[in-house]
Amino acid sequence: MEAPASIIVGLVLYISIILFGIPGNCLILRVYWVKKRKSSTHILILGLAWADLFSCIFLTLRVASAITYLLGDKPGTFLTFMHFLLQTAVATSVTLTGVIAFDRYDCICRSHRRLLSPKWAKVAFGCCLIYGASINIPFLVNIFRPAESIEALLYGFQILCYISALALIVFCYSKVYRTIRRHVQVGVWSSISTDGTRPELHNDSMNSARAVTPDCRGVEMKSVSHAVANNPGVSNLWKPSAPAACDSSVTGPGTARQRSELASYTEGPSDYPRRTHRTPTAGSGRDRRRPNRRPRLGGASSLQSKTTRMLLVTSVVFLIVWLPYWIWTILELWNTYSVWKVHDNVVQALSRMNTCLYLNNAINPILYGLANRRFRQDCRDSLRKIL
Numbered sequence: 001m002e003a004p005a006s007i008i009v010g011l012v013l014y015i016s017i018i019l020f021g022i023p024g025n026c027l028i029l030r031v032y033w034v035k036k037r038k039s040s041t042h043i044l045i046l047g048l049a050w051a052d053l054f055s056c057i058f059l060t061l062r063v064a065s066a067i068t069y070l071l072g073d074k075p076g077t078f079l080t081f082m083h084f085l086l087q088t089a090v091a092t093s094v095t096l097t098g099v100i101a102f103d104r105y106d107c108i109c110r111s112h113r114r115l116l117s118p119k120w121a122k123v124a125f126g127c128c129l130i131y132g133a134s135i136n137i138p139f140l141v142n143i144f145r146p147a148e149s150i151e152a153l154l155y156g157f158q159i160l161c162y163i164s165a166l167a168l169i170v171f172c173y174s175k176v177y178r179t180i181r182r183h184v185q186v187g188v189w190s191s192i193s194t195d196g197t198r199p200e201l202h203n204d205s206m207n208s209a210r211a212v213t214p215d216c217r218g219v220e221m222k223s224v225s226h227a228v229a230n231n232p233g234v235s236n237l238w239k240p241s242a243p244a245a246c247d248s249s250v251t252g253p254g255t256a257r258q259r260s261e262l263a264s265y266t267e268g269p270s271d272y273p274r275r276t277h278r279t280p281t282a283g284s285g286r287d288r289r290r291p292n293r294r295p296r297l298g299g300a301s302s303l304q305s306k307t308t309r310m311l312l313v314t315s316v317v318f319l320i321v322w323l324p325y326w327i328w329t330i331l332e333l334w335n336t337y338s339v340w341k342v343h344d345n346v347v348q349a350l351s352r353m354n355t356c357l358y359l360n361n362a363i364n365p366i367l368y369g370l371a372n373r374r375f376r377q378d379c380r381d382s383l384r385k386i387l
Contacts, residue, residue, distance in 0.1 A: 004070060010355045011066040014059055021056035021362030025049045028365055030386075031378045040114075040121035041107065041307060044100045047125035048364070051093040051132075055361040058086035062358075080143055084136055091132035091161055093361060097318050098165030099124050104308050105172035109179050135161055148336060155329050162326060169315045176308055310371035314364055321360045324353035 028049040032042050061082050065075045106116050116124065135157035142150045328350035331342045368375045 006352050007066050007069050010352070011063060011070075013355045014063050014066065014358070017358050017362045018056050018059050018063070021059075022053065024362060024365035025053035025056065027379055027382065028368065029053070030382045031375065034382070038118055040103055040116040040118050041100070041311075043118055043121040044096060044103055044125065045311075047121075047128070048093060048096045048100065051089050051096055051129075052361040052364060055086065055089040055093060055358065058082075058089055059358060059361075061086055077143065081140070084140055087136045087139060088129075088133045090357075090361070091135055091158070092129050094161055094165050094318070094322075095128040095131055096125065097315055098168035099128060100311055101165075101169045101172040101315060104176050104311060108176045108308065131161075152333065152336070155333060159326070159329070162322060166319065169319070173308075173312050173315065180308075306372050306374065310368055310375070313371045314367050317363060317367060318360050321356050321363075324350050325357045328354060 029046060032038070032046050032049070035042055038046075061079065064079060065083075068075050068079070103116050103121070106114050136154070138150050138154040138157065142154065328347065331347050331350065335341050335347065365379075369379065
């Protein structure tokens, strides 16, 4: 049995998580529930908020157990049985964190071949809930028939749940940011809407004023129509024809510069036009002020980047707060099945830090607010309507 001081510290932390996590997750539900057009990401964020909300509600079972220990007694069978609901909600939250990472990968890297539609996101949430309950069945069995093998099986299922979420987070977010970095390097940002609709291509060089003669302008319009016809998946692809298509007799200011730009664009790959870094000219004040300006994101692209950053931050915090628990679990299994034992003081110190894992169920409102300005504005609007 733990020392009373450790129980009191855990009790205070449990109550703090409950008092902050319940209204915080309710605020997330309020913000995303009122959105008229919900994407797969919105639905999964709502599912994660529901799982975290019920985790905070069922955390009152831990409070009741801590108070029972302080009174010198042990929790009864019914109270222990009810902890199954808490563990199911926590396991669902862990699994959904990994599914959200896959949704980011599906949205950014597979925009034309998406697997997760809003309908399938709801199915994924239901599967996560069933999976979270299934892996905790050994917990119920261990209540009525305690055995070290059943407890080890429960730990094994929990480790499987965590490792699978960890693998999805590392793989998917590495792919996402590799794709984003590649788009930045070529000066192209694919404006992918949150529901997986068509992308729009943005390039800063298109914003610069160029002198285009009438004959070449007609050829450019024909090349754009030809490019759209040959690329039905891309709607706003600007891919001019080769400079040879223009009449050689055309002269005028800017013609030579235009031809060099057309040639540089047609040399790039067919999927994305190559960004050219032009030498600043005497009359180009904009290029002279900012010659190496990075491409700006379009509206939808900026939203996608902020959403991805917000969800990546929550995933990193999730991995950190769960780390002490898994180290403690591994040491417990090591002491059970190994001849060489880890010192009890180390195991007890890690055991007292296990309470930190429940921070993952209450801290998301803060992380969303820090990483996403739009979420902060939506929260202010929702609170203004409520109050």
